[in-house]
Amino acid sequence: MRRTKNIIICGTGGQGILMASEVLCSAAWRSGFDVKKSEVHGMAQRGGSVSSHVRFGEKVNSVLVEKGAADVILALEKMESLRWVSYLAPHGKLITCDVKIEPMTVNTGSAVYPDVEKIMDEMNIPNLMLPVREIAKELGNNRVVNIILLGAASKHLPEISEENWFQAVEERVPPKALEVNLEAFRRGRAL
Amino acid sequence: MRKKLNEVDSGKLFLSGNEAIARGAWEKGVHFASSYPGTPSTEIMETIGEEYPEIDAQWAPNEKVGVEVIAGASFAGARVLSTMKHVGLNVAADPFFTLSYIGATGGIVIVSADDPGMHSSQNEQDNRLLGRAAKVVILEPSDSQEAKDFTALGYDISEEFDTPVLLRITTRICHSKSLVEAGPRMEVPVKGYTKDIAKRVPIPANARKMHSRVEARLKAIEEWGYSSPLNRIEMGDKSIGIITSGISYQYVKEVYPEASVLKLGLTNPLPWKLIGEFIDQVDSVMFVEEGEPYLEERIRSRFLVDGTGSELISVEGELNPELVRAGIKNGEELPLTFTGVELPGRPPALCPGCPHRGAFHILSKMKASSTGDIGCYTLGLMPPYNALETVVCMGASIGVLSGIEKAVGRSDMPKLVSAIGESTFVHSGITGLIDMVYNGSTGTVMIMDNSLTAMTGGQENPTTGKNLRGEPAPVLDLEKMVLACGVKYVRVVDPHDLPEMRRAFEEEFAREELSVIITRRPCIMQYKPKRITVAVHHPDKCVHCKLCVKLGCPAISWDAEKRIPVINETLCWPNCNLCVQVCPKDALSKDLEGVV
Numbered sequence: 150m151r152r153t154k155n156i157i158i159c160g161t162g163g164q165g166i167l168m169a170s171e172v173l174c175s176a177a178w179r180s181g182f183d184v185k186k187s188e189v190h191g192m193a194q195r196g197g198s199v200s201s202h203v204r205f206g207e208k209v210n211s212v213l214v215e216k217g218a219a220d221v222i223l224a225l226e227k228m229e230s231l232r233w234v235s236y237l238a239p240h241g242k243l244i245t246c247d248v249k250i251e252p253m254t255v256n257t258g259s260a261v262y263p264d265v266e267k268i269m270d271e272m273n274i275p276n277l278m279l280p281v282r283e284i285a286k287e288l289g290n291n292r293v294v295n296i297i298l299l300g301a302a303s304k305h306l307p308e309i310s311e312e313n314w315f316q317a318v319e320e321r322v323p324p325k326a327l328e329v330n331l332e333a334f335r336r337g338r339a340l
Numbered sequence: 341m342r343k344k345l346n347e348v349d350s351g352k353l354f355l356s357g358n359e360a361i362a363r364g365a366w367e368k369g370v371h372f373a374s375s376y377p378g379t380p381s382t383e384i385m386e387t388i389g390e391e392y393p394e395i396d397a398q399w400a401p402n403e404k405v406g407v408e409v410i411a412g413a414s415f416a417g418a419r420v421l422s423t424m425k426h427v428g429l430n431v432a433a434d435p436f437f438t439l440s441y442i443g444a445t446g447g448i449v450i451v452s453a454d455d456p457g458m459h460s461s462q463n464e465q466d467n468r469l470l471g472r473a474a475k476v477v478i479l480e481p482s483d484s485q486e487a488k489d490f491t492a493l494g495y496d497i498s499e500e501f502d503t504p505v506l507l508r509i510t511t512r513i514c515h516s517k518s519l520v521e522a523g524p525r526m527e528v529p530v531k532g533y534t535k536d537i538a539k540r541v542p543i544p545a546n547a548r549k550m551h552s553r554v555e556a557r558l559k560a561i562e563e564w565g566y567s568s569p570l571n572r573i574e575m576g577d578k579s580i581g582i583i584t585s586g587i588s589y590q591y592v593k594e595v596y597p598e599a600s601v602l603k604l605g606l607t608n609p610l611p612w613k614l615i616g617e618f619i620d621q622v623d624s625v626m627f628v629e630e631g632e633p634y635l636e637e638r639i640r641s642r643f644l645v646d647g648t649g650s651e652l653i654s655v656e657g658e659l660n661p662e663l664v665r666a667g668i669k670n671g672e673e674l675p676l677t678f679t680g681v682e683l684p685g686r687p688p689a690l691c692p693g694c695p696h697r698g699a700f701h702i703l704s705k706m707k708a709s710s711t712g713d714i715g716c717y718t719l720g721l722m723p724p725y726n727a728l729e730t731v732v733c734m735g736a737s738i739g740v741l742s743g744i745e746k747a748v749g750r751s752d753m754p755k756l757v758s759a760i761g762e763s764t765f766v767h768s769g770i771t772g773l774i775d776m777v778y779n780g781s782t783g784t785v786m787i788m789d790n791s792l793t794a795m796t797g798g799q800e801n802p803t804t805g806k807n808l809r810g811e812p813a814p815v816l817d818l819e820k821m822v823l824a825c826g827v828k829y830v831r832v833v834d835p836h837d838l839p840e841m842r843r844a845f846e847e848e849f850a851r852e853e854l855s856v857i858i859t860r861r862p863c864i865m866q867y868k869p870k871r872i873t874v875a876v877h878h879p880d881k882c883v884h885c886k887l888c889v890k891l892g893c894p895a896i897s898w899d900a901e902k903r904i905p906v907i908n909e910t911l912c913w914p915n916c917n918l919c920v921q922v923c924p925k926d927a928l929s930k931d932l933e934g935v936v
């Protein structure tokens with residue numbers, strides 16, 4: 150692989166973004182790559198926007214993805230996908246879902262939640278808007294949205310083998326929730 | 341089951357900078373650590389607490405005490421560590437500066453985690469300036485491997501040259517993960533305490549000699565730095581030579597791999613000879629550093645360099661590869677496929693069920709407000725509460741409240757209380773309260789006791805009854821503490837009992853004497869629910885007044901079409917019923933039950 154791969158996972162506090170990026174890093178590392186990831190703790194966790202940058206390749210320097218360079222943007226909340234859209238590379242994939250979490254500014258009426266689909270159409274942003282709420286419901290667990298989406302993203306990261314993905318999920322997910330997370334990953338990967 | 345990290349003694353680990361520092365300390369045989377939590381440094385101590393029982397680690401009530409305790413342990417020959425955020429070093433500055441004169445019997449590494457970009461801080465101070473002023477060694481790692489290696493090497497430097505070492509890291513180092521080579525722990529004996537008054541009592545006669553030793557020490561380390569692995573020249577294209585340190589080095593390598601680079605890991609004392617050799621070999625010099633132009637100013641004061649630096653890369657904010665690319669490549673940008681989109685912000689909010697919500701809700705209803713402090717409750721500033729007006733530093737809410745009264749007088753005093761968490765009160769609010777008593781202030785101090793140092797992710801403190809390792813510890817009795825300071829009126833209120841909360845504020849605002857209200861309810865991170873009860877909305881009773889939404893609870897959103905609130909069942913907190921209390925029409929109840 151000549152180029153370093155750049156992935157941004159984004160969403161809101163409490164959605165399991167850091168867990169998803171841990172799984173991705175572990176899978177990349179198992180595949181023999183140098184890996185770096187960056188995230189910010191603190192204020193961001195109180196329901197604010199959360200993002201994690203992951204980069205893997207032969208040798209990685211910067212932990213941060215540069216604007217215009219992301220191969221994959223994985224957004225666990227649909228409006229948050231737009232916050233990062235300027236990071237998308239020309240060939241990049243924007244993967245998001247039908248999860249909508251209104252920020253406090255919208256709740257209290259000082260802002261309006263945008264029509265995400267319309268903006269994407271108008272700006273011609275190629276995107277995958279995946280129906281993960283339905284899948285999470287079928288799996289009986291709202292907390293696996295992160296892993297369903299990671300499964301969907303995994304198809305766009307062919308450098309990492311299926312086996313390494315599953316081992317990474319096994320390594321990072323608490324044993325109690327392993328079965329449902331493995332199934333979530335499979336369902337995502339099949340999307 | 342995952343192995344504890346102290347059972348791993350080889351192979352690669354994927355660690356954050358913070359975890360790598362904990363690892364480095366453990367491998368180097370560190371005996372003792374004492375610190376106060378502070379983003380972005382907190383996980384160093386947490387990692388030690390969870391993974392490395394061989395290190396005796398404890399939370400200090402504040403950074404000053406943390407450094408004093410490690411000073412004592414070092415006097416007795418133990419290898420010691422204290423970690424803090426950048427502003428924590430201000431609190432610890434007094435012992436820190438004198439410890440530089442005294443030196444290190446057991447190796448001393450003090451970690452300052454600076455926060456350029458202010459992800460979670462009130463300023464962007466660059467503690468290389470403080471480290472230089474204190475005349476200690478400064479090390480700046482650029483990734484997790486170096487964070488581990490420099491920590492370990494820091495103990496060698498500290499013991500060989502008899503100096504504290506300041507490991508200066510930044511948010512991006514703390515919270516980025518990369519691969520680290522693991523090694524085993526080396527066991528070193530605690531040397532033991534021997535009396536040495538000339539070394540440890542800086543009365544003027546001794547301190548003058550100490551100062552001479554400090555100057556000689558800096559010279560010796562500078563010489564050592566010339567050939568030390570901490571600094572290196574990476575020769576490339578000689579038309580441009582970039583001088584850099586810390587995380588900035590990684591951005592330089594990313595966007596300009598062909599340039600010649602002088603990477604400095606030791607940034608005080610500076611290796612002047614090496615710097616001179618580098619400057620001689622390149623046509624022009626560029627400085628790339630995050631924060632203050634520390635290297636640039638010092639190097640320019642010694643060498644006439646033809647080059648650029650802080651005029652191209654801002655001293656404000658955090659660096660990233662875009663800024664470094666534009667700075668060193670004349671405004672170059674990667675082509676963007678899409679421009680950014682204007683979106684509603686997603687500011688942080690108090691959690692659903694947060695105990696602080698009740699107090700700020702009532703303050704805001706009463707058109708009252710607060711002088712604020714540092715913690716989750718700083719969010720009382722946000723709408724819908726708008727109930728916090730000042731923040732200075734840890735503990736300052738009390739002094740500021742008192743100062744306003746001193747300036748305008750009791751009769752013109754606005755309706756303000758000081759809002760301070762219990763951990764911050766113990767950290768540095770107590771002396772402010774003593775000042776209020778002593779100097780006759782009449783304001784109301786609200787100690788928001790949620791039994792946890794919450795903002796930094798949930799740490800124990802002297803009021804919680806547990807220590808860093810979660811073992812039982814004596815509980816500091818806040819009421820007795822406040823009474824002992826000389827306050828006559830102390831009351832404890834459950835901030836989720838809204839009528840009682842209102843009564844407390846009304847009565848204390850009316851009282852022409854100093855009083856303390858302790859709002860007591862555990863942080864939601866402290867409460868493990870057995871039973872789920874979720875707020876339920878009954879549309880038939882609703883009068884669409886939106887009072888519930890105005891609580892600012894993230895679990896309540898507003899359906900603009902149906903004009904009713906929507907409760908998010910996953911977010912709604914089991915032992916909260918604030919929305920039920922504020923609804924005037926009983927349109928909200930809390931009777932949907934389930935079992936976790």
Ligand code: SF4
Binds near residue numbers: 912917
């Ligand atoms: S009870 Fe009401 S105010 Fe409390 S967490 Fe649930 S929705 Fe929010």
Ligand code: SF4
Binds near residue numbers: 886887888904927
């Ligand atoms: S406070 Fe009660 S009546 Fe008012 S909008 Fe909310 S649920 Fe309806």
